[in-house]
Amino acid sequence: MRKDILKKMPFAKTAGRVYRAYQTRKSYETEFRRIQGCLAAAPNPLFLEMLPLGGNLGDQAIAIAEIQLLQSAFPEYQIIEIYNSFNCQDRTFNKLSALTNGHPILLTGGGNLGTLWLEDTEYNVRHILKENPDSPIGILPNTIYYEQDAFGAAELKKSSEIYNGHKNLKVFVREKVSFDMYGDVFKNLILIPDVVMSLQKEEPTEVRSGCVLCLRKDTEKTMTEAQDEALTEFLESRFSSVERSDMVIPGVLDAQTREAAVEEKLSQFRKAKVVVTDRLHAMIFCAITATPCVVVKSKSHKIQGCYAWIKNNPYIHMTSSFDEVFQVDFSFADEKYHYSGNDLQLYYAHMMQEIGGLLKKEGGMRNA
Secondary structure: OHHHHHHHOHHHHHHHHHHHHHHHHHHHHHHHHHHHHHHHOOOOEEEEEEEOOOOEHHHHHHHHHHHHHHHHHOOOOEEEEEEHHHHHHHHHHOOOHHHHOOOOEEEOOEEEEEOOOHHHHHHHHHHHHHHOOOOOEEEEEEEEEOOOOHHHHHHHHHHHHHHHHOOOEEEEEOOHHHHHHHOOOOOOEEEOOOHHHHOOOOOOOOOOOOEEEEOOOOOOOOOOHHHHHHHHHHHHOOOOOEEEEOOEOOOOOOOOOHHHHHHHHHHHHHOOOEEEEOOHHHHHHHHHHOOOEEEEOOOOOHHHHHHHHHOOOOOEEEEOOHHHHOOOOHHHHHOOOOOOOHHHHHHHHHHHHHHHHHHHHHHHHHHO
């Protein structure tokens, strides 16, 4: 009874806000000290920032692939991971640049430059660029998407001024649509495939059966509940089972837990006869595991743009709408396939070469 009364009292909400602010500051300071310790122990630090801490398995797979590529290309550098939640907090507390400015910084890739994820991502990129003017910075393969309206145009103008104002920035984009649409707006755009395509994950082989249905639930969702029900019923009539899946799982995933979680999802796909999805990294997970897949275009251009890199793999079928899924001849899922991604390795080698150029500039700055 006493707790209920206290919750209704005017000071309770204020006290709650104060306590949450205290906890946020406390967690920020703890993470800041961790980063500070990593920097003190790193002769050649390379900051990899805005890494995911949540359960988006596509984002976590990007982190895995990025770290593998960087460690292979630059073994003399020590990668210091910084999570995006900390970057969000740093916009308030603004202490991180005291550690990072002047050192090389890479921002993790994904589908988040622009207005789709403005608060959680684009604002962080702007903050990092403004607060680290002396750092060579690379934004790893990403999608750029701004709404085609006055709001989108205003935000694009703000971003372009900040991006182009940085003296040593390279932006890698993962599909030609972003490259063509924004190549005249942003300087130093370089076209590189999504880094998850660099992984080879066909093994171990699994006995395949049933269908996995993996659909979006967030702001990029395009399917109605009625379409969802009709699609499920259709697939149930054609496969022995239909298993619902998602590329986002509950809980926290960090450097210690991300690989096991991603591998569990890859294993699920390796066991499926076919995957039907509207998620980009579900499509890419299918590609690297040689899993037959029917993919539907999403709100942004990222799926069709990234599909262009893997369209030579005959087991990935692109459709323009959910209605087209009903017309697919699913007999293609009876065949056995192998992932053909060797031609993409030249792009990743080029990206490492470009990042190497950034690192050389950083070395020159520190020795100046």
